[in-house]
Amino acid sequence: MTNREKWIAFETIVRREIHRFLRIWPQTLLPPVITIVLYFVIFGTLIGSRIGEMSGLPYIQFVAPGLIMMSVITNSYSNVVSSFFGSKFQRNIEELLVSPTPNWIILLGFVVGGMCRGLGVGLIVTVLSLYFADFSIHSLPVTVGIVLMTSLMFSLAGLINAVFARNFDDISIIPTFVLTPLTYLGGVFYSIELLGDFWSKVSMINPVLYMVNAFRYGIAGISDIPVYWAFGMVGMFSVVLFFVALNLLEKGSRLRS
Amino acid sequence: MQPALAISQLNKTYEGNFQALKGISLEVQPGDFFALLGPNGAGKSTTIGIICSLVLKTSGTVSIFGCDIDTDFSQAKQHVGVVPQEFNFNQFEKPVDILINQAGYFGIPREIAAERAEKYLRQLGLWDKSHVPSRTLSGGMKRRLMIARALIHEPKLLVLDEPTAGVDIELRRSMWEFLREINAQGTTIILTTHYLEEAESLCRNVAIIDHGEIIQNTSIRALLQQLNKELFVLDIREQLSECPSIEGYPITLVDDHTLEVEVEKSQSINELFDALSSAGIHVLSMRNKTNRLEELFFDLVEKNLSGDKND
Structure with a gap:
């Protein structure tokens, strides 16, 4: 394949992925928006007004970046895992496997598709959050950089989950039992300063904590951890996950018999 | 001239040590209409799966118009179009989108893909269904959609794995006519079928595979002459x-x-x-x-x- 042909193949996968989540928007775009609005109303306005400040910020301004990041993480992940596993389940992944499209293009196509949904939902949630909270951007490069890398990392993780999945249960186990606890315990709703010394240290092994804090730094200028750690960690995980996912596609694990 | 398909010493052993192919060798010449016959579980679909790289071979070589599927996979894949036994398209997508996307995976620009999609959907009598969700198509229409999809990148070798299974007689005959036409235009066709009348009517050469071995590889005429x-x-x-x-x-x-x-x-x-x-x-x-x-x-x-x- 020439570079132009590879680009066409990549563009086709991304276009198809975007078309897929737009076609089923009541399943893909609406639920996260409703969920996040409920979070804002309950934790931000109703309960948040009684909590007062967290790390020197009104509580609603403290949770807003975490809630935005939470929607980016879950939507990036769930788009790729459900789309790729759906393609395996219906066997239309074979359309790609019989084509000359290189595996790295297939991988990038699905991942960029997942990022489009994650970032799209993140943008919608950000616009909605302006209704509930006033905030400005403290550092645009940090905000954009960390959100892009986080979306990339979780899209890659979603693809790996989908490759291994044998049934629909397998694609809900990781989001339910790993992703949700990591997100809830990742500093979305509280500062790790509130935890004791021991639990603060335990929290430091949670990668979501770094992402949420870096994003909060980008928006509000405060963070529980050094921001460069976040970039280093997310970058390292993304590289590792990229090569793991590519290797799985190259070997045809659970894709070719 | 390079053979359209050259298989040499092809082996496939699945997990559990089941040997589906036992060193088969086969050649199909360009322009041929070739039947690959055999009972269920004989190794036909495994062979086809390896040709279109959905099944990983254990050993042996396969080349398509001189392009080895291991060392020149991109070019080899450009030459082959496959119609699998089971429906394997996204049932929620429209036929026209399925075809345009498939062309995209072969690096064909969208405007050319749209023209070809219309051409093949019209030829296969599906144009009026081109914008409905493909799950609403009848079984015969779905089979024709898979043929159109296999042809969208205009391969030199078309492989059909039981393309007329479950298709009514009238539609089967019209599909035969279509396949004869594209074969006459130069496309090499390999067909597996359980309808031996189909193979006798369409194909010039035949290989019979059983228990992972080729037990006959000759012309249909020579084979029929064996009948006493x-x-x-x-x-x-x-x-x-x-x-x-x-x-x-x-x-x-x-x-x-x-x-x-x-x-x-x-x-x-x-x-x-x-x-x-x-x-x-x-x-x-x-x-x-x-x-x-x-x-x-x-x-x-x-x-x-x-x-x-x-x-």
């Missing part, structure tokens, strides 16, 4: 109460107006008719009881099976 006898069904004007006896022609009385007669290749049908006339029996019509290729197929597979048992 045929079984004819005769519709008789007179009502017969007992089976007539004619020397050299084993006859069975099916019902009081129908006979079955076994005729060897060396025997004359005229002699049979003369003998029946002499016995006061008038034949109204005559037909082959079974498809000739079908008889041979059973003979060969049976022989192979008894050979295996003797081993």
Whole structure:
């Protein structure tokens, strides 16, 4: 394949992925928006007004970046895992496997598709959050950089989950039992300063904590951890996950018999 | 000239040590209409799966128009289009989108893909369904959609794995006509089918595979010449109460107006008719009881099976 042909193949996968989540928007775009609005109303306005400040910020301004990041993480992940596993389940992944499209293009196509949904939902949630909270951007490069890398990392993780999945249960186990606890315990709703010394240290092994804090730094200028750690960690995980996912596609694990 | 398909010493062992292919070798020439026949589980779909890289081979080589599927996979894949046995498209997408996307995976620009999609959907009688969700198509339409999808990048080799399974006779005939046309235009076609009439009618050359081995690889004509006898069904004007006896022609009385007669290749049908006339029996019509290729197929597979048992 020439570079132009590879680009066409990549563009086709991304276009198809975007078309897929737009076609089923009541399943893909609406639920996260409703969920996040409920979070804002309950934790931000109703309960948040009684909590007062967290790390020197009104509580609603403290949770807003975490809630935005939470929607980016879950939507990036769930788009790729459900789309790729759906393609395996219906066997239309074979359309790609019989084509000359290189595996790295297939991988990038699905991942960029997942990022489009994650970032799209993140943008919608950000616009909605302006209704509930006033905030400005403290550092645009940090905000954009960390959100892009986080979306990339979780899209890659979603693809790996989908490759291994044998049934629909397998694609809900990781989001339910790993992703949700990591997100809830990742500093979305509280500062790790509130935890004791021991639990603060335990929290430091949670990668979501770094992402949420870096994003909060980008928006509000405060963070529980050094921001460069976040970039280093997310970058390292993304590289590792990229090569793991590519290797799985190259070997045809659970894709070719 | 490079063969359209060259398979050499191809082996496939699945998990659990099941050996699906035992070192098969095969060549299909450009422009051929080739039948790959065999009973269920013989290794046909595994062979096709390896050709289009959905199945990983254990050993051996496969090249398509001279392009090795391992070392020149991109070019090899450009040459081959595949119509699998089972529906494997996204049932929620529209036929036109399925075709345009498939073209995209082969690096074909969208505007060219749209033109080709219209061309093939029209040729296969699906254009009026091009914008409905593909899950709403009938079984026959879905099969035709998969043929259109396999052709969208205009491959030189088209591989069809039981393309007319479950398709009604009228539609089957129209699909045959379409396949003959694209073969006449130069596309090499490899077909697996359980309808041996289909193979006899369409194909020039044939390989019969059984238990992962090729037990015959020849032309359909040469294969049919191996058939020594045929079984004819005769519709008789007179009502017969007992089976007539004619020397050299084993006859069975099916019902009081129908006979079955076994005729060897060396025997004359005229002699049979003369003998029946002499016995006061008038034949109204005559037909082959079974498809000739079908008889041979059973003979060969049976022989192979008894050979295996003797081993």
